[in-house]
Amino acid sequence: GQNIDQPTEMTATEGAIVQINCTYQTSGFNGLFWYQQHAGEAPTFLSYNVLDGLEEKGRFSSFLSRSKGYSYLLLKELQMKDSASYLCAVRDGDYKLSFGAGTTVTVRA
Amino acid sequence: IAGITQAPTSQILAAGRRMTLRCTQDMRHNAMYWYRQDLGLGLRLIHYSNTAGTTGKGEVPDGYSVSRANTDDFPLTLASAVPSQTSVYFCASSELGAEDTQYFGPGTRLTVL
Numbered sequence: 001g002q003n004i005d006q007p008t009e010m011t012a013t014e015g016a017i018v019q020i021n022c023t024y025q026t027s028g029f030n031g032l033f034w035y036q037q038h039a040g041e042a043p044t045f046l047s048y049n050v051l052d053g054l055e056e057k058g059r060f061s062s063f064l065s066r067s068k069g070y071s072y073l074l075l076k077e078l079q080m081k082d083s084a085s086y087l088c089a090v091r092d093g094d095y096k097l098s099f100g101a102g103t104t105v106t107v108r109a
Numbered sequence: 110i111a112g113i114t115q116a117p118t119s120q121i122l123a124a125g126r127r128m129t130l131r132c133t134q135d136m137r138h139n140a141m142y143w144y145r146q147d148l149g150l151g152l153r154l155i156h157y158s159n160t161a162g163t164t165g166k167g168e169v170p171d172g173y174s175v176s177r178a179n180t181d182d183f184p185l186t187l188a189s190a191v192p193s194q195t196s197v198y199f200c201a202s203s204e205l206g207a208e209d210t211q212y213f214g215p216g217t218r219l220t221v222l
Contacts, residue, residue: 041216048210087151095205096167101149101150101151102151
């Protein structure tokens with residue numbers, strides 16, 4: 001099975017940077033995903049890491065260390081529209097995803 | 110249709126009733142999934158199907174059944190609904206390649222009284 005931990009809530013100011021950490025213990029690893037979910041909506045894909053290191057996509061970056069069972073999502077130049085839940089998910093060898101409970105990020109003016 | 114759709118959008122159901130949640134995708138993805146999302150617990154996998162004609166159990170399959178008669182449709186059935194099945198249900202689909210992500214439908218909000 002999978003055990004995935006991430007903080008419940010984070011608050012940051014518009015224009016700032018926020019880092020959301022995710023730690024995992026898995027019986028199999030075939031990639032780590034980050035999703036964004038606005039209230040009342042479906043999750044949408046943000047990033048994918050399968051090798052160690054940093055993946056950058058505009059204002060969002062994701063980092064993975066497989067040996068430490070650790071990832072983070074970095075949100076830069078925060079905007080009000082970034083207020084959402086961010087879900088860390090680990091994929092196993094059968095292409096099934098296990099999700100953390102999600103981190104709710106609130107961006108304040 | 111573009112992407113993945115679910116029906117109904119929301120439903121209130123009496124305990125003991127049978128209910129089928131519908132999911133259809135037009136992306137010709139091999140794999141489809143059903144999740145439930147509850148506050149504080151995140152998304153939990155109920156059932157999945159890696160290809161038409163096959164299904165598998167996820168983390169919380171009890172009380173639910175699925176079928177995959179063709180590539181596009183993946184209905185989820187609650188044979189006899191109970192209040193603990195009150196949740197938001199999301200259907201998702203994906204290819205099975207290394208970088209393929211899952212795409213989620215808009216969700217069905219189900220309340221069992």
